[in-house]
Amino acid sequence: MAISNLPISLLGFYFVAILSIVASIASSIDPICNLTPYPTFCESNLPPNDKGDIHEYGKFFIGKSYSSSRKFFSLVSKYLKSPSNFSNPTILALQDCHLLGDLSNGFWSRALKKVNSTNNPSTLEVENLHTLISATLTNLETCLEGLKQTTPNIDDELLTHLSNGTKLYSVSLAIFKSGWKNNTNNNPRKLREKNHYHMWEQRLYELISKRGRKLLQLTPDGVNVSQVVVVNQDGSGDFITINDAVAAAPNNSVSSDGFSVIHVVAGVYEEIVSIPKNKKYLMMIGDGINQTIITGNQSVVGGSTTFNSATFAVVAQGFVAVNITFRNTAGAINHQAVALRSGADLSAFYSCSFEGYQDTLYTHSLRQFYRNCDIYGTIDFIFGNAAVVLQQCNIFLRLPLPGQFNAITAQGRTDINQNTGTSIHNCSITASSDLATSNGTTKSYLGRPWKQYSRTIFMQSFIDSLINPLGWSEWSGNFALDTLYYAEFDNQGPGADTSNRVTWLGYHVINDTDAIDFTVSNFIFGDAWIPITGVPYYSGLL
Numbered sequence: 155m156a157i158s159n160l161p162i163s164l165l166g167f168y169f170v171a172i173l174s175i176v177a178s179i180a181s182s183i184d185p186i187c188n189l190t191p192y193p194t195f196c197e198s199n200l201p202p203n204d205k206g207d208i209h210e211y212g213k214f215f216i217g218k219s220y221s222s223s224r225k226f227f228s229l230v231s232k233y234l235k236s237p238s239n240f241s242n243p244t245i246l247a248l249q250d251c252h253l254l255g256d257l258s259n260g261f262w263s264r265a266l267k268k269v270n271s272t273n274n275p276s277t278l279e280v281e282n283l284h285t286l287i288s289a290t291l292t293n294l295e296t297c298l299e300g301l302k303q304t305t306p307n308i309d310d311e312l313l314t315h316l317s318n319g320t321k322l323y324s325v326s327l328a329i330f331k332s333g334w335k336n337n338t339n340n341n342p343r344k345l346r347e348k349n350h351y352h353m354w355e356q357r358l359y360e361l362i363s364k365r366g367r368k369l370l371q372l373t374p375d376g377v378n379v380s381q382v383v384v385v386n387q388d389g390s391g392d393f394i395t396i397n398d399a400v401a402a403a404p405n406n407s408v409s410s411d412g413f414s415v416i417h418v419v420a421g422v423y424e425e426i427v428s429i430p431k432n433k434k435y436l437m438m439i440g441d442g443i444n445q446t447i448i449t450g451n452q453s454v455v456g457g458s459t460t461f462n463s464a465t466f467a468v469v470a471q472g473f474v475a476v477n478i479t480f481r482n483t484a485g486a487i488n489h490q491a492v493a494l495r496s497g498a499d500l501s502a503f504y505s506c507s508f509e510g511y512q513d514t515l516y517t518h519s520l521r522q523f524y525r526n527c528d529i530y531g532t533i534d535f536i537f538g539n540a541a542v543v544l545q546q547c548n549i550f551l552r553l554p555l556p557g558q559f560n561a562i563t564a565q566g567r568t569d570i571n572q573n574t575g576t577s578i579h580n581c582s583i584t585a586s587s588d589l590a591t592s593n594g595t596t597k598s599y600l601g602r603p604w605k606q607y608s609r610t611i612f613m614q615s616f617i618d619s620l621i622n623p624l625g626w627s628e629w630s631g632n633f634a635l636d637t638l639y640y641a642e643f644d645n646q647g648p649g650a651d652t653s654n655r656v657t658w659l660g661y662h663v664i665n666d667t668d669a670i671d672f673t674v675s676n677f678i679f680g681d682a683w684i685p686i687t688g689v690p691y692y693s694g695l696l
Contacts, residue, residue: 183196184197184200189328189332190324190325190329191325191569191570191571195322195325196325199215200214201214208332209269209273209333209334211333212269212333213270216269216287216330219262219319219322219323220262220263220265220266222318222319222323223255223290224259226255226315226316226319227259229311229312231252233248233309234252240305241304241305242457243459244301244305246457246458247300247304249462250296250300250459250462251297251301254293254294254296256431257469258289258290261287262286264283264286265283265286265330269283269334273334275334278682280335281335283330284327284330284335284573285499285520285541286499287323287326288327288541288569288571288573288574289519291320291327291569291572292518292539292566292568294323295539295568295605296461303460324569324571328571331571377412377413377688379412379414379415380407380411380412381415383399383403384416384417384419385398385399385416385417385418387423391417395423395425396416396418396423396427397425397427397428400428400433400436403416403436406432406434407435407472408434408435409435409686412435413435413436413437413472413474414435414437415437415438416436416438418441420445420446423447424449424450425450426450426452426466427466427467429469431469432470433470434470434471435470435472436470436473436474437474437687438474438478439476439477440475440477442477442505445479446477446478446479448466448480448481449465449481449482450481451482451483451488452465452491453482453484453490453491454490454491455487455488460492460516463484463490463491463492464492464494465482466480468494468496469496469497469498471498471499471500472499473502474504474689475504476506477504478506478507479506479507479508480493480507480508480509481507481509482509482510482514486511486512486554486555487555489512490512490513491513492510492513493508493509493510493514493515494508494514494516495516495538496517497540498522502522502524502525503522504526504527504687504689504690505525505527506527507528507529507530508528510530510531510535511533511552511554512533512534513531513534514529514530514531515531515536515537515538516538517539517540517542517576519540519574520541521679522543523542523545523674523691524543524545524547525689529544529547530552531551532553532554532555532558533554533558533560533561534561534602535561535562536564536576536578537563537566538576539567540576541573541574541678542576543577543578543672543680544576544578544581545579545580545581545691546579546580546581546692547578548581549562549578549582550584550585551583551598551620552586552588553589553592553596558596559596559598559599560589560597560598560599561598561627562583562598562599563576563601563602564601564602565603565604565609565610566605566608567605567606567607567609568605568606568607570607575672575677576601576610576611578611578612578615579615579692580613580614580692580696581616582615582616583616583621583649584616584618584620585618585620596620597622597627598620599622599626599627600617600621601626601640602629603629603635603640603660604629605634606633606634606637607638608640609639610639610640611640611642611643611664611669613642613643613645613672614644614696615645615647616646617646617647617648617649618648618649619649623655624654625655626655634660635658636660640658640661641661641662642664643664643665643666643668666695670694673692673693673695674691676694681693
């Protein structure tokens with residue numbers, strides 16, 4: 155008999171029975187596992203007769219995640235030892251996975267060491283670990299995206315590792331957040347802050363002009379510099395190419411050592427530059443936007459993954475760039491083509507320009523800050539899953555291909571417990587010259603939800619009339635419209651009117667009490683690390 159033909163009383167009996175079974179299963183699951191997005195998976199992975207507290211659970215799952223991460227890295231390494239078994243696009247995707255897996259191994263190792271040493275780390279230490287664990291999920295997701303993009307039939311063993319790893323990392327993140335972060339005292343919120351300016355740029359240029367070889371210490375309110383080298387294509391500097399200068403930079407510096415400075419003299423540098431994880435606290439200074447230009451043309455249509463299409467990529471902690479243009483010239487017709495990708499924790503970009511069309515600026519992971527920068531693009535051109543603040547930047551929407559629309563952001567938060575999101579503060583959103591002089595039919599939006607928990611905030615910014623009154627666009631039907639977090643606060647300009655905005659459950663017009671959560675001070679803990687870079691910033695709201 156079909157279910158639809160059952161008597162109503164019998165249907166009611168079955169419904170009550172099913173509810174009873176579900177309730178019974180839920181009540182039998184360990185209470186700590188119920189704090190996670192995957193309670194059944196969590197329960198099935200507990201050791202027998204485990205009765206530990208939340209900290210013991212956290213240590214157990216972080217250790218298990220570290221073990222899983224190393225196994226996955228070994229599996230990818232094994233595949234790469236037999237490249238003839240795979241197509242070139244798959245090899246590129248596996249190379250991405252290898253790099254990301256290596257980074258995640260380091261993050262899990264640091265997390266495990268810290269939680270095993272104390273149940274009461276400082277607020278800043280907790281924030282550091284929350285950031286690292288959030289990034290491991292982003293790394294797995296990026297690996298999976300690359301494989302999907304290049305490989306029609308992904309190896310079952312690899313897929314199983316990715317699926318189980320995602321659940322395991324998510325459980326670890328949830329338990330860590332409940333056991334450590336929710337038990338720390340957050341710093342007092344600050345609604346308004348003075349601007350932090352450091353008059354360091356002129357003095358640094360004086361240092362560069364002297365070609366100083368000695369270890370020099372600037373005054374306390376400046377920037378601590380350990381060495382300066384010069385890149386000049388005419389051969390008059392220390393290096394002719396940027397990559398050679400990066401290779402020669404010190405390995406594994408710490409912030410107290412000071413920045414190793416690379417001065418890149420004005421010129422067009424056709425180089426694909428990658429700053430590896432061991433080149434920490436590197437500062438790269440050009441001679442100005444459109445003076446020092448680093449350019450490439452890699453793209454997905456040209457055979458790259460989105461991840462490795464970047465003209466300039468950096469994963470080294472503490473990286474700072476000043477007065478440089480990063481450009482990808484692949485053009486709109488070649489679709490995803492990244493100008494800059496940053497997965498560098500505590501990285502800052504000041505007075506830089508990022509030029510491309512689709513996927514220009516890839517704020518991949520960890521904590522990042524952009525100040526007084528220009529960003530050009532069309533579709534999803536500020537994207538990724540970092541905890542990032544863009545402050546006092548100029549965002550220029552370009553003319554896309556016929557039939558396309560513009561979306562400024564595509565934020566990639568996949569887990570509700572990740573501390574990631576894109577905060578756009580005191581910026582200007584306008585049309586570039588090609589879009590401004592077009593026929594005016596291109597629709598432009600503030601963003602669209604790339605992932606389930608996409609989170610983006612525009613606050614105290616100027617929004618011109620090119621932004622569609624709806625403000626935001628769907629990614630695919632109703633996907634993520636209830637789970638995303640999109641917010642606007644105190645914006646100005648003809649495109650800032652929120653009266654006709656989308657009515658999604660996840661969209662909000664917020665007040666200053668909520669907006670301060672997304673300031674430099676609160677969202678990326680910038681007061682703890684931006685001052686040593688010398689980059690000016692607002693701690694709080696204007």
